[in-house]
Amino acid sequence: MHNECGAFGMSNANKLATLQHELEQLRKENAHLRTELDNLRKKQSPTSLNTLTQFQDLLRSLPVLFFVCDPQCRCLLWNEACHELLGWTEEELKSHPKPLTLLYPDIMDYQAVQMRLEQAERRFYRCLVRSQSGAYRLQKWAYCRLPDGNILGIGYDIAEMDRPATDIVAADLEETRVQLLQQLIGDITHDLKTPLSIINTKVFLLEREPDASRRQIHATAIIEQVRRLTELIDNMMEMVRLDSQTNLKLERCNVHTLLLEIDEGLRNMAEEKRVGINLELNADNPYVRADPKELHRAFMNLIRNAISYTPENGSITVRTRSVNAHLVIMVEDTGIGISEDDIPHIFTRFFRADTARSSYTGGSGLGLSIVKRIIDMHHGEIDVQSAVGIGTTFTIKLASVYRHANAAD
Template sequence: MIKFRTRMIIALITLIIFVLVGIGLLLGQLLKNYLLDSLDDHSKIVILWSISLFLGLALIVIIILGLKITSRYTKPIVEATNVAIELTKGNYRARTRVDQLDETGMLGSSINRLAQNLQELVKTQEMQHDRLKALIENMGAGLVFIDSRGYINLINKGFIDIFQVSPSDYLNKLYYEVIEEEEISGLIAEVFRTEKKVNKQILIPLFIERKYFVVYGVPIIGTNNVWKGVLLVFHDITELKKLEQMRKDFVANVSHELKTPVTSIKGFAETLLDGAMNNKETLEAFLSIILKESDRLQTLIQELLDLSKIEQQGFQLAMQDLDLHTLLEEVITLLNGKAQTKGIHLELISKQQQVIIKGDVDRLKQVFINLIANAITYTPAGGEVKVILLEHGENVRIHVKDSGVGIKKEEIPRIFERFYRVDRARSRNSGGTGLGLAIVKHLIEAHHGQISVRSELGEGSEFIIELKKE
């Protein structure tokens, strides 16, 4: 455009020069034929210089006018053209300068408005694209889009995190070539075939665990019934399945634990009513068993109530300053008789005579009674149980260590589950319910503490509780 403007100016000036030269030659010829012959030499020179000066001035004025006209009309058009070129390249921030309100100014203003509208439109599209991308990537479920030809066009972050796959292994590949699970491939094929929504619960083994998913297959149909493809959504319901199984196990275990003492009580009561009560020794023995089973039943119900209360959302501890050393001494005094009956040496080891922490006295007492009683129960006669109290800066550690039967390594992760028993026969004979350690764990976590276990089969166990002083 600049070359065109330069050539046009040169052509215009050349044309003007030719015109002026032609006019000059014409005037000179006329003057020569009609006027110069009658004038003297001095007059001739003056006239010729006057004509030349006039023609020169006229040429200068014409050139100046040409440049002004070019600057007024050609330059705005060039700038508008350059802005239009930038817009075609995607640079929607380009603008042309508007100095006048004539036709060229209106052209520049129109192009500027067009550029502004395009910029706002692109900005809106980018915002919508970012929102859609953020929604897809963070929707909390795995998402896969398969086009109408069966090629995978999109997988989101949720799908990548769930299945630990690389996008390059899936994108632009046929779904039945990369999706190994036959149930998922069959679901996709069913959506393609029926063009209807399909959902299934699918169990998929992933690495070392099995996960449950609800998989939704949705046909994507555009305007004019144009088939776009299939959208797959994976919802992980593994935790829900675990909770459901936990609920079933809990109901089954509670039913079993309640049934056993009730059956014993009912059986011995019926035997007594059938005539066994006439024998004093039998009567005392049966009543002792009924009392024992009643205590066991009462303990089970109380622990169920405690566990239910602890797990409630509004459960709160009665926090206060307490001396942990004094609390442990009280618990050991309470359980010392049980230990002596089995010939077990029970002792408290602590360098400090006073360890002040913030906690719930009754709940922590319940924790230590449970742990120390368990240690006595699972320690054979002649063994020992040590309770060690240590301070670690802002934390306090309590070790309950016994020389008992120990726990298998593979069973340690499960000992805090409700109703789980390492030795079911020994637990039932000792009146255990299988809820004690579950209650302990909940109460320690309610104190923002931690509990861990060290144990070797046949070498005893060590429960370690760590609590904050504040």
């Protein structure tokens, strides 16, 4: 193995440098072309739009492996070199709601690649990619985030592997795990530091304050920070549990029943903030095959999040509708909104949009990560649209099942 790596090292050093240079050039060209496209669309120039189409065709014909995906990791472009080597066509990946699961069926590989896509570091990583035939190929990929939030990937092939787990990628996988752990420790330290600092200050003042009413103010502040710490720890434990969970207790589940239960459970919280919750449950078929406890937790987190970020006298509307063979659930609020720059990152663990949004609630930064993890486990889709000062709409799509289907089907 060491001899193979040594022989490979020098012969591909120049190739690696060349590909890194090409990646940077393509990123710049894409940004420039997007600006031109915006201008050209305003001018409605057929000739110029033809030029853009030709450029996209050029990308598809590049001899290196090349793809573009959106922030939700849905395929936008998959070039011919990828198709020839791995077998998957661009149409197949575009039509699949979770194309990464085709390429990385192992859960650890899938999570590692997701993390690298989120970080979009311009560094080549070794990974095992499954071809359409079921064979695994050892490849190197690097990613960068484009100005529109989409992710560009460029890579090259090393060799076909006989089995999905090999020593040659063990070091890279271990490095990814270490990075995840380091990031987790850093995020936890940051999130614990603020409430602990406030508690420490309030305890100091409480011990020295003679006035009973002011002592009560300090005591109330301490209780609130303890609540924040408890929520943070509970959410971290929940995230760990979901990461380690491989099997769901699936059964036929009425989503309307879950939403009515959640509405009842969150009614007091909404009334305290003077936020109205409206249910418009219009789906013809509200049944899905799901783990009801996990799905309940996802919807609860999502609606609680909407309440937290909606100012007094605002409103939240929960809608359902049936679209083809899917149940669509929309949670729309009139809250403070999310900036366009922050939207691609809102499902990232411990991420809390801009300063105004994070200080508005002091949340744990894990609520939406938990929601997305649960929806992903159910092979569903979640999307978000938002405008600062107007509000946010989360849309979830789950596969429907027949009303009278057996739970074991």
